């Protein structure tokens with residue numbers, strides 16, 4: 107890190123780590139009977155418990171010093187003020203305007219964007235309600251019962267994740283489908299289950315140039331026209347984009363085209379009309395509740411002191427783990443099956459934002475940036491990759507996410523779910539010493555040699571950090587809060603690392619090379635001699651292996 111004050115603050119944390127690593131996390135609980143209260147924060151009915159991480163008040167003090175020398179609060183205020191914080195694209199990053207219920211103006215380039223935001227929201231929510239109520243029907247007069255969102259990345263992951271998370275709020279008889287992959291089986295498998303007369307397609311693309319989305323939209327259009335004729339298209343297609351000029355060329359009626367703005371990044375866009383499929387599914391009222399959840403967190407992030415500021419704490423603890431302890435990954439494990447797609451959603455949010463190697467000024471970073479994010483719902487993950495979390499050579503911090511009450515009355519399932527969640531975080535922290543392992547094996551009556559052989563395999567190092575989010579119930583508002591907490595957490599880390607979390611140049615090269623390779627793949631006789639040996643060899647092999 108070539109910012110001297112930040113480097114000095116990190117050096118202090120490094121030295122502090124050597125001190126704190128002499129203590130076990132359980133010792134920290136023994137020393138402070140109120141550790142849980144002292145190392146957890148509540149935001150209404152959502153609790154963030156970070157007491158099982160190996161840190162103390164001194165650690166937090168050093169992390170707050172780091173935040174101060176990195177001007178976290180000033181940078182946060184610049185974000186909310188509409189400054190062009192996305193310096194490489196010369197854009198603001200104002201997704202918070204999409205969930206701004208303060209009644210106050212938000213300016214981009216000296217212009218208040220709120221009237222446009224509210225007008226567009228009213229328009230897409232009115233459309234959503236018209237589909238839900240059956241006022242808008244298909245070309246044959248039948249009710250539209252199946253909504254297919256065609257989009258990828260930020261134009262897919264948010265609504266797809268939320269549609270599953272909030273399925274108890276879905277209107278009966280309405281189904282949402284999400285087609286993203288250019289692999290034709292994604293669209294094909296979806297269409298096979300659908301009746302064209304009852305299907306509404308929403309083509310969602312910020313740029314309206316994304317190859318996968320345009321290809322899928324063209325194929326969907328062909329399928330519909332094949333069944334119902336060209337005149338049916340306006341009844342069965344809607345679009346969401348910032349590039350209204352490009353949408354027009356696709357032949358979608360202007361009153362079914364919903365816009366957003368270049369100051370909304372793709373992975374931050376589910377709050378905009380990109381959430382249309384979700385809004386149709388759960389209705390305008392619940393969609394607004396989701397937005398209000400995001401707004402709650404914006405208010406909290408802007409006003410809470412660092413010591414009680416959940417996104418700030420999440421981000422600083424992330425830095426503590428990534429840079430000071432050197433942990434390369436972060437697991438996110440929802441003990442809430444309906445959040446099954448939340449880890450995938452966070453992968454884009456976190457890894458596309460903070461997977462960067464240069465600082466804002468183009469200088470190389472001198473410390474590690476974004477971790478690898480992965481996860482699956484618990485308890486399933488326990489029976490798959492948790493072995494590595496407990497006994498692998500790398501330590502992986504875990505975020506556990508769990509509700510206090512189930513969405514369904516489920517006769518004891520939730521007790522087991524909740525107990526499993528706590529058992530995992532406790533096991534990660536507590537571990538099991540060799541001596542304890544030996545005692546257990548002795549109690550089982552294992553003979554000496556066998557006991558000696560088995561004992562090392564039964565040892566758990568413990569002191570593996572985790573945080574737990576506990577909320578009352580997975581409501582639209584709770585989901586809005588969770589998403590916004592992670593959005594701001596990612597921002598906090600980017601400030602410490604002095605990187606731009608709002609661009610994604612790393613996705614460009616592959617896209618360019620694909621445009622060059624596609625003609626060579628499709629033309630069986632194309633000359634491959636200018637390609638590298640592996641690429642040429644694989645194309646040639648496809649020619650012989652494929653039909």
Ligand code: F6P
Nearest residue numbers: 259260261311312313316372613
């Ligand atoms: O390739 C990455 C990306 O640009 C994401 O950032 C974005 O969310 C996704 O593609 C889809 O882009 P669009 O909404 O423009 O189709």
